[in-house]
Structures are given as structure tokens and as C-alpha cells.
Amino acid sequence: MTRFSFNQATANRWPIPDLVAGCVAAGVTRVGLWREQVADFGLEKTAALVKDAGLEVTSLCRGGFFQTPTWYEENSRAIAEAHTLGAPVLVLVSGGLPPGSRDVDAARRHVGEAIGRLVPATVEAGVQLAIEPLHPMFASDRCVVSTLGQALDLAAPYPAEAVGVVVDTYHVWWDDTVWAQIGRAGRERRIACFQAADWITPLPEGVLLGRGLPGAGCVELRRFREAVDAAGYTGPVEVEVFHADLWARPGAEILADTIAAYEAHVA
Template sequence: MNVSEPQVTRVTQTSDRSGRASLNTATVKHASLAEACEAAATAGFGAVGPWRDLVQDVGAPQAARIIADAGLRASSLCRGGFLTAADDAGIRAALDDNKLAIEEAATIGTSELVFVVGGLVGSTPGGAPTSGVDRDLVATRGRVADRIADLVPFAAEHGVRIVLEPLHPIFAADRAVISTLAQALDLAAPFAASEVGVVVDTYHVWWDPSLRKSIARAGREDRIASYQVCDWVLPLAAEPLNSRGHVGDGYIDFATITGWVRDAGYVGDIETEIFNEEIWSRPTWQTAATVLTRYEKHVAPHL
């Protein structure tokens, strides 16, 4: 990561090409929804992608007002998912929580609810497995498919699309048993494109040798619901989940991947979503301004 980031200044006007830029609130983790929206609007973003904790802090109706009053739109809601439970109580809890997430998405005015599907039953996020861990990946993925089928009718009634996000394989055990865009598309295939879509998140899919083919397929099937960007930086943090960097600080070829997404016909918002302790420690307005500067330099020219 570039630790000598030049001083950034506040931008008060939104350029035409910045209108698709969205600040995912995970990037400014310690800000409230109102603070994140103020920073995004001041920097020149067109949208925000809130996480549910911030929405729940104020309630979904108030969250909708905060976003609208800032002159922004909600590009997505993060997150639903964690669908891998095998017992009746766990399945009921997952369905109930995801139905609440669907209602929250509809209330704040987004049709896109991002799903992280969950890891193996008995896994510990970032840690060792419990004694009763279920290592059957095939069965676990089957339960994910079953829960998606359970939730699609409810989501459709609310005008919300379930958006599957494959995560990098290093998170397969504890956070997401789908690792490639092709796997996500296969899970989406039984449903209409308006019901189940996919996220192209550069951090998670940049390494995939079949990525160009999968993005093209997602475009043909009209399933790209979100394009998320941040960079792969090394060394990985002690908590690998928090190893994301600003666009341009790492190894990802944003020109190429963005071109593939463009050629696939995607015309929606582009969210910057960063998990990084050092970035979280910086002033919210400064991070928002840096994110937009990097977007305009490394992403927007290739849209």
C-alpha cells in the first residue's frame, strides 16, 4: 500500500463519469450512515452501498431519508446470505434474517441485495474449525441452492434481486463456499435474471483464469447486478479479510477487467469496498475523496 498518499482536497461538483461511482460504507467503517453519505456527496459520488448494521442503527425508513437527503441513491445493500446451516433451527434463523434484509433493501430503495453465502457448518471465521465441522462442500453448496430457492419468491414480491458474491478461495472454509463467478452463475441459472444476479468483485475474482469467459456469460444472461472494486495488496494482513487496498496500490488489472465488464453490457454503479484497518483509521472525507480519485484514474476511463 502507498503510505505516502498525497493530500487530497474536497470536491464539490460531481463529474459526469463519477455519477456511477458508489462508496460502499465498509470502506469508511467507523462512520455513521449520515457521515458516510455526507462524505460521499461532498466528494462527488452518485451513490452509496450501505451495510445493514448502519441501516439498522437508524432504521430502514430513516436510512432511506438520509441517503435521499444527501442527493444519493443506494446502489446495493450488504449483506444477506450465510445459508449453509443444516439443522432446522439454523435454517429458520437464516431465512428469517434474509427476509428482514430483503425488506430493508426494498425500504432504502435498492433492488440489489448482496449475498455472501457462508462457509462450512462448524467453521469459525478466521479461525480453527469446531470439533463438529461438516467438511462436505458438495452438500453445503446444495443447501445454499435450496435456501436461494426458498427466498426467491419473497424477494421477488419485494422487487429485490438476490445477488450472489463469490469470494476468493482463501475464504471458502469460513465465509463463502462459492469461489468463482462461474459457480455463482450456475447457482443463479434456475432463476430469472431479475430474481438472482451476481457481483463481479475484483478482489475476489481477479485471479480466475476463466474470468473473461464468466463475465461475458454473466452479461449474456443479464445477471451482473454490481461491479465492486478494490485492490489486492501484499503482504496480507494478520486478518486476511482486512487486506484490501485502494485501487491502484496492488496487483489487479482494472483496465482489463473493467473493459470486460463494460463489454458485457453492465451500465450500473461501481462500488469501492475496502476492508483495511489503516484506511479505516483515516478521516472519512479523506478516504472518500481518495476513493473517487482512484476510481476516476483507474476505472472510469475504461467504462
């Protein structure tokens, strides 16, 4: 449990005060937070509550969506929010194709250039940007970065302390190059965040909500954890699950089952 981090998305209907109290009661010392819920409760209030409870914020999700007209202003705010919360990592979901475009190569180039514009601000804030590749089924509308190799290529021009990558098992488990890319990410010191969730079949109608708790699906989760460890990553292991049936349950039950699944299938 020393590395376990409970990502807020796993119990996304749990109000922040209850989330914090529930983690403290369960002996959980790390949490990953989401900007929308933080904004609803209040940035400064959340930062104070988490700090007073002795919790470590392992990541803030999310920045990115670089195809939008206000991407620079929005990501600048996200970097500042991460700094206020004490989150060392801001997860970036790149965004999909611009309206009317079919040029995925140009969209990826723009992502790399946009990240470069954010590097000075993120270095000043002491926050590492973390490029998260998403499963290719999300490429058109949510994320043109689909593989860990693509994410590493986009990060390569920038200092590792400023730009890293996310290894999210739900999104990269299918890629036969992922093991070599995890090794590469380790050599380049770019693993900023490791997130564990399972792939369940059949997917629900809303594919975004197709994640399962560890052990519920087909992903070799412990193999992934061992691979990032072997690559030199010693940081938190976040469990981040989106599923409507899970969200409908009480937060404390979700947390207890998440801890049990983590211990059985990831740790």
C-alpha cells in the same frame, strides 16, 4: 464519476449522517450500504436521510450465511430492508461449511436451494439477489461459492431479474476463467453488481482486511471494468475496501482518495 458508488465499508467508522453529508459535498450521488450500520442508525431514518439527500443506494450488504439455523428469517428481513432503502441489489455471501461438515458440494447445493426459497419474496420486493463469490481462502468459514462460474450455476435455475451475481475484483482476479464467465454473465443478464478493490501483498494478519484502494495492488482493475462493460453491464461501479489503516483516517479523506484512485485506475 457518473457511475462511481462509494461503498460504506471503505469508511466503515464514518457515521451514516457524516457519510451522507460527505458524499453530497464531494458530488457523489451513489452509495452502497451495510446492514449493521443501517441498523445502528435506524432503518427508516437511514432511508429518509439518503432520499432527502438525493443519493441512490446501489446495493445493500449483506444477506446469505445459509449454514446458520435462522438463515430464512434473516434473509427475509434483509430483502425487506433493501426494499425500504430503495436498494435494487441485496449482496449474498453464502456462508461456509456447516459445523462439523466437510462436504462442500452439499453446502453449495444447500445455497442454491435456499436462494430458491427466497425468490418469491425478492420478486415481490423488487430486489435482485446477487451471489458473491469469495476468494477460495474463505471457503470453509465464510463462502463456499469461490468462482464466478459457481455463482452463475447456482443462479441459473432462477429468473435473472431475481438472482444475479457480483463481480468483485478482489475475490475473482486470480481465476483464469473469469473473463469467459463475465461474458457468460452478460449473456445471461446476471451481472447485478460490480465492485472494485485491489489485492495487496503481503496480506495483513487479518486477511479480511487485505484490500487496497485501486492502484495499490496487482489487479487489472480497468480490464475488469472494460470486461463488464463489454458484457453489457452499465450499472454502478462500487469501490469497496477493507483495511484498518484506511479506516483509521477521517472519512472525508478516505472518500477523496477513493475518488482519485477510481478515476486513475478504474474509470
